[in-house]
Amino acid sequence: MALIELTGISKVYDLGEVQVEALKDATLTIDRGEYVALVGPSGSGKSTLMNTLGCLDRPTSGSYRLDGHEVVTMTLDQRARLRNRHIGFVFQNFNLLPRTTAVENVELPLLYAGGIPARERRRRAIEMLRLVGLGERLDHHPGQLSGGQQQRVAIARALVNEPSILMGDEPTGNLDSKTSREVIALFRRLNEEQQITVILVTHDHQVARHARRAILLRDGRIFADTTDINAALQSLHHTAEESPAEVPPAAEPSVAEPSVAEPSVAEPSAAEPSAAEPLADPQADSPVEPPVS
């Protein structure tokens, strides 16, 4: 059974006068351990798909099975529980609480989960921060961290509940290219060493090339689904009228856009906090504006 099975998913935003078809008949599957990039022009439906995959948004029609559970017919609460169990989210603007230390930010999802003693929450948060190479920055506030470090705190927070899927909507969108490479190396490492399924929306070709599969969206449709990332990226430059002929069909497609509007705390979900060695710590120390949450 595939981890993610999307069948005939459509999403229509009804604005009264007009109806916007943000997703049209999207069908794809994603297996455990995959690393998928969702790419496409602005407005093509990437975030809509990610939000659907992230159980943040309910599609207008179609079926979405996550780990065998039909998501589309679930109540809000059921979806939230499923999401907390399986999915960790990372947002473009980090979504960290500004007056809260790194370790406290990472502990939050455990606090929300309930039933985990304070000492255990702290232990797991520290373990995750070490995993992302921030063991020396536990008590720093977001404003005292570089952009890449803030995003790594957000990744640690996304992983602390041990989710099997890490999703990001433009997770490197606010980072410079060097910092973005460091963050992307972290995603890759989590995918390879912890077998976390990674699904990212990105405009950045350098980021997309780290994935092993690209799903292209255009006008709300899955236009190509391929393991040939370079061909996929090239086809992005073609006009909408052109056929995706150059893009070889890939393994099963699967995409989902996590919606961006989550409240201040990104969805926690944890990867195995295997006390792995810390990831290379990017020494970006330049202070960055605290993210707006």
Ligand SMILES: Nc1ncnc2c1ncn2[C@@H]1O[C@H](COP(=O)(O)OP(=O)(O)OP(=O)(O)O)[C@@H](O)[C@H]1O
């Ligand atoms: N809440 C909403 N209400 C109405 N229309 C929406 C809403 N959210 C998105 N849309 C429309 O749905 C389409 C797809 O939007 P989406 O945000 O998924 O695009 P995207 O590929 O993520 O774009 P970008 O790269 O700019 O983030 C767009 O035409 C957008 O205007």
Ligand SMILES: [Mg+2]
């Ligand atoms: Mg978007």
